[in-house]
Amino acid sequence: MSAPVRGRSTRVRPANRRPKSAEYRARRRTILRRRLVALLTVLSVVALAYCVFFTPLLGVTQVDVRGNAALTEDEVRAVADIEPGSPLIRLDLQEIHDRVAGIPRVAAVEVERQLPGTVRLLITERIPVGSVKLPDGFHLVDSTGKDYAVLPAAAPGVPELVLTLPSSSDPATRAVVGVMNELPEKLRPDVVSVAATTGADVKLTLTGDRVVKWGSAENTPRKAAVLLVLLTRQGLVFDVSSPDLATVS
Secondary structure: OOOOOOOOOOOOOOOOOOOOOHHHHHHHHHHHHHHHHHHHHHHHHHHHHHHHHHOHHHEOOEEEEEOOOOOOHHHHHHHHOOOOOOEHHHOOHHHHHHHHHOOOOEEEEEEEEEOOOEEEEEEEEOOEEEEEEEOOEEEEEEOOOOEEEEEOOOOOOOOEEEOOOOOOOOHHHHHHHHHHHHOOOOOHHHEEEEEOOOOOOEEEEEHHHEEEEEEOOOOHHHHHHHHHHHOOOOOOEEEOOOHHHOEEO
C-alpha cells in the first residue's frame, strides 16, 4: 500500500460554472460606459454652475443705459454701482433698482439682464410742470409735487410756480400741480405762472397780463372748458372759481 502524496492539491471546477460569455462582457462594458457618462454629466453641470455663479465667464461686461435725457449715462452707472465681471446671474436686481430709483431726477427705472453679459437700465426721467424761484435757484417740480432738481436759471417753456416751499405734502403745491396736470394742451402755452398759498386760492397768470382766479383744484376740467369760452371775450381778470358763475372784468 503506497503512502498518499503530500503538497499537491487539485481544484475541481463546479460543473455549473462556465467561462464568462462575450454577451456578459458587452453588457458589463455598457453599464460602465453609462455610469461614466452619468458621472461626466454631473461633473459638467457642477463645473458649469460654478462658472456661471462664481466666475466672470458670464460676468457683466456692459451696463446699457436707456431713456436718460438730463442725466448722463456715467451718472446713472456710478449710482447703479455694478462691478464689471460680476456674475450676471447673481446680481441683485432689486438693489440696483433701488439705488437708481433714488436719483432725484428718476421717476421710474427697469433693470434687465441680457445674456451674455449686459445689464440694461431703462430710465424714465421726471418731467417738470413748473419751477419755483428760491434763493438758491429755480427748483423743478414734477407732476407729483416733488422738488427734484435746482437750475441756475429758469427752464425754457416751464411756467413759474409761486410757492413758499414746494413739497408733495404741501396743500398749496398739491393744488397747483393738480391744476397743471389737468390743464388742456390748448391752454398750457399761455400759462406764465401759477400761484397759491393754500389749497383753495390757485391763481394763473396768462400771457398779456391776464389773471385767472381758479380757486381749488377741484373741477379743473370744467373750469378749463369755461375759461376757454371766457378767453374769447375782452378782459384782464377771469374768475372761474365757481364755473357756473364765471365772470370777466
